[in-house]
Amino acid sequence: MSNKLPFARHEFIDRLTRMKHEMTRRGFDVAVLMDPSNIYYLTGYAGLSAYVPQGLIVDVEQEEPIFVTRMMDVKCAYHTAFMRPENVVGYPEDMIANEKGDGTDFLLDFMRGRSLLRRRIALEKGAYQLTLSAWDKFCNAGAAHPIGDCTRLVTWLRLIKSPAEIVYMRQAGEIADSAIMAAVEAIRPGVRQCDVGAAILAAQARGLPGFGGDHAIQPNIGIGPKTDSPHLTWTDEPYQLGQATTLELGGSRFRYVSGVSRTIQLGKPPRELVDLHEVTVAGMQAAVEAARPGRVCGDVWDAFDAVIKPSRFEKTSRLGYSIGIDWLEWTASLQSGNRTELVPNMTFHMICGMWEQEGWGYVLSETFLVGDSGVESLSRSPRQLFVIA
Amino acid sequence: MSNKLPFARHEFIDRLTRMKHEMTRRGFDVAVLMDPSNIYYLTGYAGLSAYVPQGLIVDVEQEEPIFVTRMMDVKCAYHTAFMRPENVVGYPEDMIANEKGDGTDFLLDFMRGRSLLRRRIALEKGAYQLTLSAWDKFCNAGAAHPIGDCTRLVTWLRLIKSPAEIVYMRQAGEIADSAIMAAVEAIRPGVRQCDVGAAILAAQARGLPGFGGDHAIQPNIGIGPKTDSPHLTWTDEPYQLGQATTLELGGSRFRYVSGVSRTIQLGKPPRELVDLHEVTVAGMQAAVEAARPGRVCGDVWDAFDAVIKPSRFEKTSRLGYSIGIDWLEWTASLQSGNRTELVPNMTFHMICGMWEQEGWGYVLSETFLVGDSGVESLSRSPRQLFVIA
Numbered sequence: 001m002s003n004k005l006p007f008a009r010h011e012f013i014d015r016l017t018r019m020k021h022e023m024t025r026r027g028f029d030v031a032v033l034m035d036p037s038n039i040y041y042l043t044g045y046a047g048l049s050a051y052v053p054q055g056l057i058v059d060v061e062q063e064e065p066i067f068v069t070r071m072m073d074v075k076c077a078y079h080t081a082f083m084r085p086e087n088v089v090g091y092p093e094d095m096i097a098n099e100k101g102d103g104t105d106f107l108l109d110f111m112r113g114r115s116l117l118r119r120r121i122a123l124e125k126g127a128y129q130l131t132l133s134a135w136d137k138f139c140n141a142g143a144a145h146p147i148g149d150c151t152r153l154v155t156w157l158r159l160i161k162s163p164a165e166i167v168y169m170r171q172a173g174e175i176a177d178s179a180i181m182a183a184v185e186a187i188r189p190g191v192r193q194c195d196v197g198a199a200i201l202a203a204q205a206r207g208l209p210g211f212g213g214d215h216a217i218q219p220n221i222g223i224g225p226k227t228d229s230p231h232l233t234w235t236d237e238p239y240q241l242g243q244a245t246t247l248e249l250g251g252s253r254f255r256y257v258s259g260v261s262r263t264i265q266l267g268k269p270p271r272e273l274v275d276l277h278e279v280t281v282a283g284m285q286a287a288v289e290a291a292r293p294g295r296v297c298g299d300v301w302d303a304f305d306a307v308i309k310p311s312r313f314e315k316t317s318r319l320g321y322s323i324g325i326d327w328l329e330w331t332a333s334l335q336s337g338n339r340t341e342l343v344p345n346m347t348f349h350m351i352c353g354m355w356e357q358e359g360w361g362y363v364l365s366e367t368f369l370v371g372d373s374g375v376e377s378l379s380r381s382p383r384q385l386f387v388i389a
Numbered sequence: 390m391s392n393k394l395p396f397a398r399h400e401f402i403d404r405l406t407r408m409k410h411e412m413t414r415r416g417f418d419v420a421v422l423m424d425p426s427n428i429y430y431l432t433g434y435a436g437l438s439a440y441v442p443q444g445l446i447v448d449v450e451q452e453e454p455i456f457v458t459r460m461m462d463v464k465c466a467y468h469t470a471f472m473r474p475e476n477v478v479g480y481p482e483d484m485i486a487n488e489k490g491d492g493t494d495f496l497l498d499f500m501r502g503r504s505l506l507r508r509r510i511a512l513e514k515g516a517y518q519l520t521l522s523a524w525d526k527f528c529n530a531g532a533a534h535p536i537g538d539c540t541r542l543v544t545w546l547r548l549i550k551s552p553a554e555i556v557y558m559r560q561a562g563e564i565a566d567s568a569i570m571a572a573v574e575a576i577r578p579g580v581r582q583c584d585v586g587a588a589i590l591a592a593q594a595r596g597l598p599g600f601g602g603d604h605a606i607q608p609n610i611g612i613g614p615k616t617d618s619p620h621l622t623w624t625d626e627p628y629q630l631g632q633a634t635t636l637e638l639g640g641s642r643f644r645y646v647s648g649v650s651r652t653i654q655l656g657k658p659p660r661e662l663v664d665l666h667e668v669t670v671a672g673m674q675a676a677v678e679a680a681r682p683g684r685v686c687g688d689v690w691d692a693f694d695a696v697i698k699p700s701r702f703e704k705t706s707r708l709g710y711s712i713g714i715d716w717l718e719w720t721a722s723l724q725s726g727n728r729t730e731l732v733p734n735m736t737f738h739m740i741c742g743m744w745e746q747e748g749w750g751y752v753l754s755e756t757f758l759v760g761d762s763g764v765e766s767l768s769r770s771p772r773q774l775f776v777i778a
Contacts, residue, residue: 046621046622051717071705073619075744078618079621094724096706128517128518128520130521131515132519135521194601194603195594197602197605198594198595201605202587204587205590206584206587211625212582212586216586218605228464229464230436230461231465232468232469235603236601236603237393316460316481317461318482318486321486333486335485355464
């Protein structure tokens, strides 16, 4: 074993303790988690294996959870999860691509053998990894109680970051900045879009001299007319003078992600792009000033909207969301009417994506840490429209 | 619109025609697809937006399908999908992170408005993107018939590749080779693992001078003792003399992926690693010779197993699977007893991952195209244990 955990054992135990309190409050004895970000949060397990059945069994009466996974991934858990090896259980390889039984059947047999089916069980019903088939198997396994729903129970626990998590979020912000600068340096007329992509990905992985990036997250890149679209990527066409690039990317450190977005113009920017940049920067500044403990997420949206609405531009999509492990957390949302209160040590990706026009667009984003009296950006990239002459 | 499709319109229409024949055969009028690889196959839609509800409505009576997606992603579809703009429909942004209604509700309202709920509807019940909540909404929408299951209906159509797809698979193979060579060139004592990762990712994106890589796929990398694990990644620790690296990566061209794996040894390899390399190469060669049209997937496994079993090594995991868009296809499987027949223009990732030992391991893989009389590797990387002196 070459176990070098990103967090001390006591931090994992603390996370589990908070989870078990919440389970008890909701009347659950045993939760079986399938969301890989939640499994990572609670254990450190970092195998990229969620494309086959696996489950983390959290029992309120046991200190350590038990991870049930495909046999070949048991050693991924030995290397990355904090539990003792006896709490990692593998199912046989012949249960892969086998119509007669899969890892979920093994998981249920294991739970039956430990008498866990007599307890009050909950699953994350909203998790993409919980297939209909797995849900049906749980419901028909002869459990003593109906299967409960613990969707986002753990996700909400992730909302407020620990000091150790904040260290990684800050490092992720530095990595993201370096990737933005790599793009600014690479974009030139005649350079292929994919070569700019290569420079970005390399910067994301390389990180800084003192710490590396651990994970590649596909950036969202719009080039030329595709700057009106938020979720596209590069082609191998060469850059042309006059093209703009909208670039949203994440730096990642031990899977903690800070997002940063900037718009880069090759050649003289059109007046309307400069105007949109200026009003968006002003909107972000207003939103940042509105973001402080005690305010709610909807207040941040309102402050941005108050700047944009009187302009000739508009934004209908939300202004951001809580961010952390593997990017987006489905909890706090910077959105009209959202009542989630801002609390110190939350982290938000505030994404001012201006995609309402047809054929052109603009994006500006940063990741913010909520402090005691306001928010602090985890990015030091200048808040400018980068113009490459 | 900057529509530059990876395939001609008639190829998408042909794929849809084959799908509709199969739908009719199974008694379905309307299929609503959520698997993003299947949506890409049928339409070219390339937005990275499957983390929110979306669905492709294929009606056996209509030439073009209708794509329902989040409003901000409508333009992603204009830029990348082959359909006319009127066949792309966006739902409002306030249905994101909204407890009262989400994109699935909009999708069902849209189908109701088009009288599609009176038809015989099928969903991909096995798709990760189909949440329990979405399934329940479909079942309770007042459809005239019970909701059917078309899981992997499209995935099976993807099994045999067209000439245009094979062009991309070959290019993907070249990209994968270049990324393997980038790793071999980068691994040196004292170099940080993440800097090797950066070199690999850059090669994946850059591709070749004549065509670029379009997409970053996280490689699986085991280093030192982690070579016993298939699904881990790098850290920022420096390489040490004596360490081995197992590297599984994909080149990707218009999302068509060819996988290649090699093992790289820094310094003199231990005798047992050389032995395992030699027996694995022999096993792969036997498997390649067994793979020809008319044989079945299980024969390929048997040929490999016949070489490995008499050795002191073992392999319990399967030998590979059909590969194409976004890597793994859940159809043909190179596995003991599998009866899927090999047919020309199938493509397989044959992965000889030898992870049975504790603390060390070995991997060798290539992507093969089934031809008229045998198989052809899409990789030109030498089938060797790379030793860096």
